[in-house]
Amino acid sequence: MLSVDEARTRILAALRPLPAEIVALPQAWGRVAAAPLHARLHNPPADLSAMDGYAVRAADAVGGARLRVRGEAPAGHPFDGAVGPGECVRLFTGSVMPDGSDCVLIQEDADRAGDTVLVREAVARGRHIRRRGQDFAVGDMLVRAGRRIGARDIGVAAAGNHAWMAVHRRPRVALLATGDELALPGDPVPPGGVVNSNTPMLGALVRAAGATPVLLPLARDDVAAIAAAADGLAGIDMLVTIGGASVGDFDLVQSGLAGRGLELDFWKIAMRPGKPLMHGSIGVGDARLPVLGLPGNPVSALVCSLLFLIPALAVLSGECAADAALQPERARLGAPLGLNDHRTDHLRASLTTTTDGGFVVTPFPRQDSGMLRRLAECEALILRAPHAPPLDAGAEVEILRLDRLGI
Amino acid sequence: MLSVDEARTRILAALRPLPAEIVALPQAWGRVAAAPLHARLHNPPADLSAMDGYAVRAADAVGGARLRVRGEAPAGHPFDGAVGPGECVRLFTGSVMPDGSDCVLIQEDADRAGDTVLVREAVARGRHIRRRGQDFAVGDMLVRAGRRIGARDIGVAAAGNHAWMAVHRRPRVALLATGDELALPGDPVPPGGVVNSNTPMLGALVRAAGATPVLLPLARDDVAAIAAAADGLAGIDMLVTIGGASVGDFDLVQSGLAGRGLELDFWKIAMRPGKPLMHGSIGVGDARLPVLGLPGNPVSALVCSLLFLIPALAVLSGECAADAALQPERARLGAPLGLNDHRTDHLRASLTTTTDGGFVVTPFPRQDSGMLRRLAECEALILRAPHAPPLDAGAEVEILRLDRLGI
Missing domain, CATH: 3.90.105.10 (Molybdopterin biosynthesis moea protein, domain 2)
Structure with a gap:
C-alpha cells in the first residue's frame, strides 16, 4: 500500500x-x-505630505520665523505655483508638495494669524514627506x-x-456518489437507506477550496449507471467518485469507468480513516480527466478530501503553495496515545488553549469512522505516522487544524 | 483617547x-x-455492518463451524428474513443487520464454498456493528x-x-470613500490624484468576512455630496466611510452626516496605525444605521477594519465567537523592539517557522503607514500594548496572522 x-x-x-x-x-x-x-504608476504618484500643516523651505523654517501663506493645496488640488523664500502653502495629508518646498511644518508646530504663520519648531529638510514611488515604482x-x-x-x-x-479559471469538480442505499437530504428514507451527506459536504469543501462543485445525481449500484454518469463530463476538470461500498469499495466504480478508458494509478493507501482511495484518469473526448475515488464513509471521505482533494484543487487553481492548507502545527497531548500500526492515522480531537498561548489537543475516546457528528465537532486531526510509538499526555504532536479551513 | x-x-x-x-x-x-x-432521524438509521462479511449469530460463529448462506443483503437492500441457527447472510459495509444476527464475521475470516461458509475465527456478539443512533439520535x-x-x-x-x-442574513455594508484626489482603479489619474484602493480592498475584506459589500461611488470633498450619499442607504446594515483626510480626518464626513442625524459615539482612539476612527449612527427612515468612519490611509484603514469591522460583521452575522478572527497567537521576535508610546501598535511583520514548529516574527524595518505594498506582503501584525517595554530578539510577543483571514 x-x-x-x-x-x-x-x-x-x-x-x-x-x-x-x-x-x-x-x-x-x-x-x-x-x-x-x-x-x-508610482505610489505615491508624487511627493505628498504625510501630515496636515504647511509646505515650507527648511532654510526658512527656523524657530521664531514668520512665513507668508501663499495659498492652499487640499489633496487632489495641487498648488499652481512655487513656494519662494519666506513663503509657505497650507496643505493636508495627501497634498502634493508644491514646487520650491522641501519639508512640512506640521500644524501643531505652527501658529497662524491671518496670512502669516509663526514657526514654533524648526523643521529638517525632507521631514513629513511621502516620496514619489516610496511604496512602489x-x-x-x-x-x-x-x-x-x-x-x-x-x-x-x-x-x-x-x-x-x-x-x-476555477476548477470544476464533478461529485458522483454511488449506492443503492442513498437518499437525497430531505427526501423520504426507505428501510435500509441512508441520507447522502457526502455530496453536499464535499461540495462545500470544494467551494471552501475556491473551486466550483457540480453535484451529479446519485448513481445506483449499477455499472451502466456509473458509465452513463461519466458521459456528461465535458467542461469538468476533475471527477470525484464517492463510495461503491456495497460491493467492496470501488469495485463497481472501477467497472463502471472501465468502459470510459479508466487508467488506474492506485486504489489503496496506508492510512486511517480511508484506506480505499482510487486515483486514475478516464477519457473525455480527446483528453484525460483526472479521477479521485473516495471511500463512501463520510468521515473517511472528508479526511481523504482534506489530504488529497484540497491540494489537488490548489494545483488546478494555479496556487504556488499547493499544500498551504496542510501545514501541521504543534500541540501537546491532553491524553496518552498507544502505539500506532502500519497506517498513518488521523485522530479526531478537541483543542484548547493554555494560559501561555500553547495548544492542548485531546483525541476523542472513540475514533469510529461512522461518527460524522463527532467529526463535525472536532477541531483538529492528530497526525500519527506509521508505527509511531506510544506517547504520554503532555508529549508534542503534529496536528492539522480544521476550524480555519472552512471545512 | x-x-x-x-x-x-x-x-x-x-x-x-x-x-x-x-x-x-x-x-x-x-x-x-x-x-x-x-x-x-437516527444515524445510523438502523444497526449496520461496519465491514464486508457475513451476518451471523455469535453462538454459531465458533472456529471451524460451517454456516449455510441464506442470502445476501447489499447496502440499501435489507434481507427479507431472519438468520436462524447455523445460518448466515452475506453483507457489505453499510448493510442492515438482518433479524436474528448479532455480529459480523468479516470476509477475511471466512472461507466460502458454494452456499457454505467456514468460520476461521470466532466472533464476539456485537462485533463490527454500527449501532442505530450511535452517531446521533x-x-x-x-x-x-x-x-x-x-x-x-x-x-x-x-x-x-x-x-x-x-x-x-448576510450583512450589507456600504463603503463610501471621500476625497477630491481619488480616481477609480484603471481610470486616468489627474495631477495630484491617487487611485482609490480602499473601496475595492475593503469590499474584498467584507466578502472575506461573509458579508456583502456595496461599493458606493466616490464622494467629492463636499458636505452636500456626502449627505446625498447617505440618502441611498435603505436596506444597508452598516455604513463605512473612508477618509475625508484632505481637511482633517472626518471633519467633512461628520459635517456631511450631521444633517442625517449623526449621533457621534467617538472619533479618536489610541492606536497606530489609525488614530482617527469614528463611530456613531445616522437616521435612515425610522431606524438608526451604525456608521464606522475609517481613516483614508489604506494601511490604517485595513488595520482598523481587521480590529473593528470584521468583529462588527461577525456580530451582525449572528456569529457567537465575534472575535474569532482576532485570537492572538504567540511568536518569538526576530529583531529587538523599542519602548512603545501610549498608543497600541500593530507592527507589520514577516513570519517564519522554526525547526521545532514555533514561529519567528520579524517586524519590517519601516512601519510607514503609506506602505501599502509592504502591508500586502506582511504575514502578521505584532501587537504592542501602550507603553510596552523594549524587548530583545527572541522574546515572546502576541501576533495576529493575516494570511489565514483571506485579507
Whole structure:
C-alpha cells in the first residue's frame, strides 16, 4: 500500500494549472493570480505630505520665523505655483508638495494669524514627506503569479491602477456518489437507506477550496449507471467518485469507468480513516480527466478530501503553495496515545488553549469512522505516522487544524 | 483617547444579529446558523455492518463451524428474513443487520464454498456493528445557533435529513470613500490624484468576512455630496466611510452626516496605525444605521477594519465567537523592539517557522503607514500594548496572522 505522501505526490504530479481568464478587480478575491501584476504608476504618484500643516523651505523654517501663506493645496488640488523664500502653502495629508518646498511644518508646530504663520519648531529638510514611488515604482511587481488573492492584494492592485486581473479559471469538480442505499437530504428514507451527506459536504469543501462543485445525481449500484454518469463530463476538470461500498469499495466504480478508458494509478493507501482511495484518469473526448475515488464513509471521505482533494484543487487553481492548507502545527497531548500500526492515522480531537498561548489537543475516546457528528465537532486531526510509538499526555504532536479551513 | 478594546466593546455593543432567512443546504456554507438544527432521524438509521462479511449469530460463529448462506443483503437492500441457527447472510459495509444476527464475521475470516461458509475465527456478539443512533439520535442537536457553517456541518445536517437551513442574513455594508484626489482603479489619474484602493480592498475584506459589500461611488470633498450619499442607504446594515483626510480626518464626513442625524459615539482612539476612527449612527427612515468612519490611509484603514469591522460583521452575522478572527497567537521576535508610546501598535511583520514548529516574527524595518505594498506582503501584525517595554530578539510577543483571514 502507498504512503499518504507518495499518494499525494502522484495525484499532484498528474495535474496542471488551468488556463487564465480576466476578472474585474472585486471578483479576483479568493482567486489565484495567473500572471505577475506590475504597477502602472508610482505610489505615491508624487511627493505628498504625510501630515496636515504647511509646505515650507527648511532654510526658512527656523524657530521664531514668520512665513507668508501663499495659498492652499487640499489633496487632489495641487498648488499652481512655487513656494519662494519666506513663503509657505497650507496643505493636508495627501497634498502634493508644491514646487520650491522641501519639508512640512506640521500644524501643531505652527501658529497662524491671518496670512502669516509663526514657526514654533524648526523643521529638517525632507521631514513629513511621502516620496514619489516610496511604496512602489512603475513596473514593480505588485502581485506574483500563483498567489491566492486576499483583500490586501486587491488594494495594492488598485493602487497600481488595475481594474482587472488575470486569474486561473476555477476548477470544476464533478461529485458522483454511488449506492443503492442513498437518499437525497430531505427526501423520504426507505428501510435500509441512508441520507447522502457526502455530496453536499464535499461540495462545500470544494467551494471552501475556491473551486466550483457540480453535484451529479446519485448513481445506483449499477455499472451502466456509473458509465452513463461519466458521459456528461465535458467542461469538468476533475471527477470525484464517492463510495461503491456495497460491493467492496470501488469495485463497481472501477467497472463502471472501465468502459470510459479508466487508467488506474492506485486504489489503496496506508492510512486511517480511508484506506480505499482510487486515483486514475478516464477519457473525455480527446483528453484525460483526472479521477479521485473516495471511500463512501463520510468521515473517511472528508479526511481523504482534506489530504488529497484540497491540494489537488490548489494545483488546478494555479496556487504556488499547493499544500498551504496542510501545514501541521504543534500541540501537546491532553491524553496518552498507544502505539500506532502500519497506517498513518488521523485522530479526531478537541483543542484548547493554555494560559501561555500553547495548544492542548485531546483525541476523542472513540475514533469510529461512522461518527460524522463527532467529526463535525472536532477541531483538529492528530497526525500519527506509521508505527509511531506510544506517547504520554503532555508529549508534542503534529496536528492539522480544521476550524480555519472552512471545512 | 479610547483604548482599542474599549472602542471595540462600544462598537459591538451597538449591534444586533440580523434576522434569519432559509437557504438550500449547499448555500449554507460560510453562513451562520440562526437556529439550532436537530436530527430528523437516527444515524445510523438502523444497526449496520461496519465491514464486508457475513451476518451471523455469535453462538454459531465458533472456529471451524460451517454456516449455510441464506442470502445476501447489499447496502440499501435489507434481507427479507431472519438468520436462524447455523445460518448466515452475506453483507457489505453499510448493510442492515438482518433479524436474528448479532455480529459480523468479516470476509477475511471466512472461507466460502458454494452456499457454505467456514468460520476461521470466532466472533464476539456485537462485533463490527454500527449501532442505530450511535452517531446521533432523532432530536439531537447537530448544529448550534451562532455557528459559522463549515463543510462538515453541511455533512451532518444532510445526514440528519435536512435540505434547508435557517441562517442569519448576510450583512450589507456600504463603503463610501471621500476625497477630491481619488480616481477609480484603471481610470486616468489627474495631477495630484491617487487611485482609490480602499473601496475595492475593503469590499474584498467584507466578502472575506461573509458579508456583502456595496461599493458606493466616490464622494467629492463636499458636505452636500456626502449627505446625498447617505440618502441611498435603505436596506444597508452598516455604513463605512473612508477618509475625508484632505481637511482633517472626518471633519467633512461628520459635517456631511450631521444633517442625517449623526449621533457621534467617538472619533479618536489610541492606536497606530489609525488614530482617527469614528463611530456613531445616522437616521435612515425610522431606524438608526451604525456608521464606522475609517481613516483614508489604506494601511490604517485595513488595520482598523481587521480590529473593528470584521468583529462588527461577525456580530451582525449572528456569529457567537465575534472575535474569532482576532485570537492572538504567540511568536518569538526576530529583531529587538523599542519602548512603545501610549498608543497600541500593530507592527507589520514577516513570519517564519522554526525547526521545532514555533514561529519567528520579524517586524519590517519601516512601519510607514503609506506602505501599502509592504502591508500586502506582511504575514502578521505584532501587537504592542501602550507603553510596552523594549524587548530583545527572541522574546515572546502576541501576533495576529493575516494570511489565514483571506485579507
